[in-house]
Amino acid sequence: MTNERTPKILIVGAGGIGGLAFDLIVPALEKVQQKCSITIMDGDTVEESNLGHQRFSQADIGEFKTNALVAKFTSLSHVHCTSNTDNLRTEEQLHDYDYIIIGVDRPHPRRLVHATSVPWIDLRSTGDGHVYFTNDSDPALVAMMTPDHEPASCQIAGAIDAGNIQFGYVNAAAAAATWLMGRLREQPPLRERMSSIMFGELKFPEVKA
Numbered sequence: 001m002t003n004e005r006t007p008k009i010l011i012v013g014a015g016g017i018g019g020l021a022f023d024l025i026v027p028a029l030e031k032v033q034q035k036c037s038i039t040i041m042d043g044d045t046v047e048e049s050n051l052g053h054q055r056f057s058q059a060d061i062g063e064f065k066t067n068a069l070v071a072k073f074t075s076l077s078h079v080h081c082t083s084n085t086d087n088l089r090t091e092e093q094l095h096d097y098d099y100i101i102i103g104v105d106r107p108h109p110r111r112l113v114h115a116t117s118v119p120w121i122d123l124r125s126t127g128d129g130h131v132y133f134t135n136d137s138d139p140a141l142v143a144m145m146t147p148d149h150e151p152a153s154c155q156i157a158g159a160i161d162a163g164n165i166q167f168g169y170v171n172a173a174a175a176a177a178t179w180l181m182g183r184l185r186e187q188p189p190l191r192e193r194m195s196s197i198m199f200g201e202l203k204f205p206e207v208k209a
Contacts, residue, residue, distance in 0.1 A: 007036040007184060010097040011176075012088050012113065014042035014065035016154040017103030017123050019055040020173035022069050025180055030079045034184060037080040039097075040066045042104070043087040053155060053165050088112060099183060101176045105152040114142060121179045121190070122146075123172040125154040128197040130172035134179065137192045140207045168197060 009025075011018050022040050029036055046060040046068060060068040066083035073081045086093070088109035094100065100120040102113045113120050114135075122142075123132040133142045154169040179190045194202040 005098070007034075007098045008096060009036060009038045009099045009101070009180065010094065011038065011040045011101045011103065012042070012109055013103035014040050014044065014069055015050070015103065016053050016169035017125055017172045017176070018042065018101070019065065019069055020170060021101055021103060021123075021176040023055050023072075024173060024177040026073050026076070026079055026081060028177065028181060029184075030073075030076045033078050035078050036184075037082065039082040039084050040069055041084040041086060041088055041093070042066050043085055049160060052160065053167075053169065091115065094118075099180055101180065103172070103176065105149075105154075107146065107148050110146060114139075114146075119183055119189075121176055123176055124152075125169040125172045126152065127156045127159070127166040128168045129195065129202070130168040130175070131192075131194040132172060132175050132179075132190075133192045134189060136189050138207060141192065141204060144207060145204070166197075171195070171197065 011022050018040065026038060042065050044065050046056045046063050046065055048061060050056055056068055064085045066085055070081045070083040091112055094112060094116050098118055100113050100116065100118060102110055102120065102122045105124050110122055113122060119135050121132055121134045155165060159165060194204055196202060
C-alpha cells in the first residue's frame with residue numbers, strides 16, 4: 001500500500017488577493033479535513049496604507065505580511081501553514097508544489113508561474129474589476145493579456161485617499177478558493193474570466209492568429 005502525497009499549495013502574494021484567498025482557503029480545507037500544506041510567499045511588510053482592503057490590523061504594521069497571516073492559523077489539525085518572506089524571483093522557488101495561486105501583479109513572477117507544469121491560477125484586480133487565467137487557458141490569450149507593465153495595486157491610484165476603496169479583489173480571491181477546492185476534488189476546472197462588479201461579465205479581446 002502506498003501513501004498518497006499530501007498536496008503542497010503555494011500562494012504568491014499576501015496583499016488584497018493573496019491574503020484574502022489564504023484566509024478563505026485555510027479554514028475551508030481544515031473544515032473538510034483535507035490534509036495539505038500551504039505556503040504563502042511575499043517579501044512585503046504591512047503598512048498603514050494596506051489597512052482597509054487587506055487582511056491586517058493596526059497591530060500588524062511593520063510585520064511581514066505572510067507572518068501576520070500565518071499567525072492566525074497555528075493550531076490546525078489538517079492544514080499546515082508556512083510563511084515565506086521572500087519574493088518570487090527564480091523558477092527554483094516553485095519546485096515541489098502541486099498547485100500555485102498567484103495574486104501579485106508583476107510580470108516576472110507571473111511568467112515564472114506560467115512556465116511551470118503544475119496547475120496554476122493567475123488573478124488580477126483593479127478597482128471593482130477582476131480577471132483570472134489558469135494553466136488550461138489559451139497561452140496566446142494569456143500572453144496577450146499579460147504584457148510588461150509596472151507593478152500595480154488592486155486599488156486604483158488615489159482611490160484610498162479619496163475614500164473610494166473598491167472590492168474587485170474579493171471576487172478574485174473567491175475565484176482562487178473555488179479553483180483550488182475544485183482541483184482538489186477533481187471537479188471540472190474554472191475557465192478564464194473577466195468581470196466588473198458594476199458592469200458584469202466582460203469579453204476578452206480576440207486572439208490574433
